[in-house]
Amino acid sequence: MPGRYLKQILKAHRTAYAVFDESLQSLDYDFRNSVFFSEKELGRNFSLWECFPLLAGYEDVVREILQGKLRQYLLEKINHCDDAGKLTYHTILLTAVQDKDYGATRLFCLVSDVTRETALEQSLRQKDYEVRVLRADLLSNGQFLHDSLLGESQPVAKVREFVKKVSQYQATVLLQGESGTGKSLVAKLIHRASPLSSAPFVEINCAAIPDTLMESELFGYEKGAFTNALSSKKGLIEEADKGSLFLDEIGELPLSLQAKLLTFLETQRFRRLGSTIERKANVRLLVASNKELAAAVEQKEFRQDLFFRLNVVTAVLPPLRELGEDILLLAGHFVELLAIDLKKQVTGLTPSLAQKLLSYDWPGNVRELRNALERAVIFCEGKLLDIDDLSLSSIRPVAESGLGNVQIPEDGLAFDDVERAFLEEALNKAGGNQTRAARYLDLSLDTFRYRLKKFKVRPGHPPNKK
């Protein structure tokens, strides 16, 4: 039996013990140093198996220890959860000792509390696994750098290269391109691939916030700055401090705020609404617009000085119709994800649907592709998506869009009126975006602008389609 000093040592090491005879009945024990036994209701005498039910299966081990064939047996990091849910970790050591007084072998079971040491290891491993699980999620959702920018085409490779290069610098990046080309995704990837990746990425769509709220959203406000400003609030610029701020649809930022944003970009300093205190924030600015900002400057809708300040590193993201076979790669990726999300058996596309997807001009780009496929996956009953599953009313193949059956009225028409009508229709269809409108008419931007001027069509105010 452990002597007085040994008991002191065991106590200091948060170790409980139990001693058993050769028939595995208890001789002595002290469980006060461990919570491992706190809920056990054992009588004065109990067997090894009553005391340690977890040792079921270790009969051979116990026999070998008592016979001296095995010196000791260690079971590490046994978790113990009490009724309150508190988790502790224990090490169980089984060993045999000769009791000289009785000339018999005794089985010693020592239970040490190793919670302090193990909790730290658990915490590190938890973080490690969380990162691995999140990374796996990101990969499967196609959000990570390489896999996000799916595609083998030259334009996609160029965008990938662009992200890789600009992510290493702090320069302001201006992303242009049609709606749905993935400007927001590219901005996120630039942030993620940058040394700032662990810092905040704050995103705001300037078109989604009313002009009157935009200033307080961006720069924050002090208590009492306006009615209902019951407490002070940080703006997005402050939230993004040391990280990246992404302003989507920057072309929609009110002119009055453009000046304030420019000042911030020049000085990295700003004031909250209702405050006289100047604050500093170190923010990497990423902006995007589906409007031609240079044209907006010409139209006096965007400040030239801000445009020059933003136009440091610029990329125009390619529209989907220019990605060729990559459309099918993207479609396959979306179908795979949508099938999981929507719990459908769809595994791919029929060749005729693939051909259809390739011949469509995708004015809404990747967003339109994804939405069309989501609709199709919902209605698909088989394993392959077919043309019938797609909402065909919106599908107008490029090859079929010619004007092969134009008829001139008997009393003739004014060609200038026709041309003006086409210019207006193109602008209307492009939501006012001149680059896209010019593309619809297969004209260069310069020619398109020349014709707008000639026919006095105001590009900023496209007439609504009648």
Next chain:
Amino acid sequence: MNKPAITLSKKICMLGTFSVGKTSLVRRFVHGLFDDRYLSTIGVQIYEKQLPSIPGRRAENLKLICWDLANIEKLTPAIKNYFRGASAAIVVFDLTRPATFDVKDIHLDAFKQVNPLAGLVFAGNKIDLLPDVSSPPSELADLAGSHSAPLLFTSAKSGAGVAEMFAALGQLLLR
């Protein structure tokens, strides 16, 4: 006079790579609980559960001592000590992550070396996330076949198939 029922205690190990749902399956079976939060196990958590009695069996009461092992990255003597004395193992796979189907990662061979007579039950978990339950991954069925192990599909989240899987294990242990 009827003989009193015998209670057999059998140790089983839960094997599988990280985040496949080993702990969730045991907790669902033992406590009827499911928690969405992922808490990685370190070392081993041990659960006890009496299986419902099986009519006509000599040992009517079967108590499972479930050793829920942490993801094993490196086979150490401590891990082999955990394996020892197990009568069976439930090998858990995440049906949504084919990468978890690799049994090399979970040291199944080492487990069988320590316990040559132990039975195996394969569990394809997270079936609630699969779009089509009727066509499980064929590679998993092949894998189970190659180990002569029954393959059952489970969802610790919904509880689907969990009781059936442990019942199959009980049959295996009393065989």
